[in-house]
Amino acid sequence: DQQVKQNSPSLSVQEGRISILNCDYTNSMFDYFLWYKKYPAEGPTFLISISSIKDKNEDGRFTVFLNKSAKHLSLHIVPSQPGDSAVYFCAASADNTDKLIFGTGTRLQVFP
Amino acid sequence: EPEVTQTPSHQVTQMGQEVILRCVPISNHLYFYWYRQILGQKVEFLVSFYNNEISEKSEIFDDQFSVERPDGSNFTLKIRSTKLEDSAMYFCASSEAGGLGSYEQYFGPGTRLTVT
Numbered sequence: 001d002q003q004v005k006q007n008s009p010s011l012s013v014q015e016g017r018i019s020i021l022n023c024d025y026t027n028s029m030f031d032y033f034l035w036y037k038k039y040p041a042e043g044p045t046f047l048i049s050i051s052s053i054k055d056k057n058e059d060g061r062f063t064v065f066l067n068k069s070a071k072h073l074s075l076h077i078v079p080s081q082p083g084d085s086a087v088y089f090c091a092a093s094a095d096n097t098d099k100l101i102f103g104t105g106t107r108l109q110v111f112p
Numbered sequence: 113e114p115e116v117t118q119t120p121s122h123q124v125t126q127m128g129q130e131v132i133l134r135c136v137p138i139s140n141h142l143y144f145y146w147y148r149q150i151l152g153q154k155v156e157f158l159v160s161f162y163n164n165e166i167s168e169k170s171e172i173f174d175d176q177f178s179v180e181r182p183d184g185s186n187f188t189l190k191i192r193s194t195k196l197e198d199s200a201m202y203f204c205a206s207s208e209a210g211g212l213g214s215y216e217q218y219f220g221p222g223t224r225l226t227v228t
Contacts, residue, residue: 043221098143
């Protein structure tokens, strides 16, 4: 089941720079997308979401962009901070279900 | 800030034994979920629960699994006869609303289940 894909297993970014995490999906029924951050030995922490009727949603340092035609979304973190170092998961759901389908995650490391 | 809590943090059990994983969702939330993550794999949906009944379940959620909301605060996942392949992190989640798939789900810290 590869409905949600995060093709980059890891990303390393210098503090203060922009981090861009990418996510692709295949199911055209998905209409709600979320990003979660996960530290080791903790549960996923909700970061930001976007509905398919929008193409951008911003919350502080975090912005999510949705390109429906390309079935692609991205999470921008700017400026990146060392505390942002974690695994980031993209998740999606369709309008007839509450089930979240997760990607495999991207490990972000922000170095000084 | 309200949060989802789970107990125990780690459960070790022998194959064939029954286990109950416990969760306390956020108090004003109405929809409850269980997910699991086998080591090195994706987080997978198991079941959703609303109004005291299962609203959706995955293929993983077979007859060995059951969920219950025994009182106004707890939400439990029972595995009747554990198998080695049930070893995973089990996450409970809750959301304020649902049914249209457009509400954030908030996750607990997880219970690590080890079946020996």
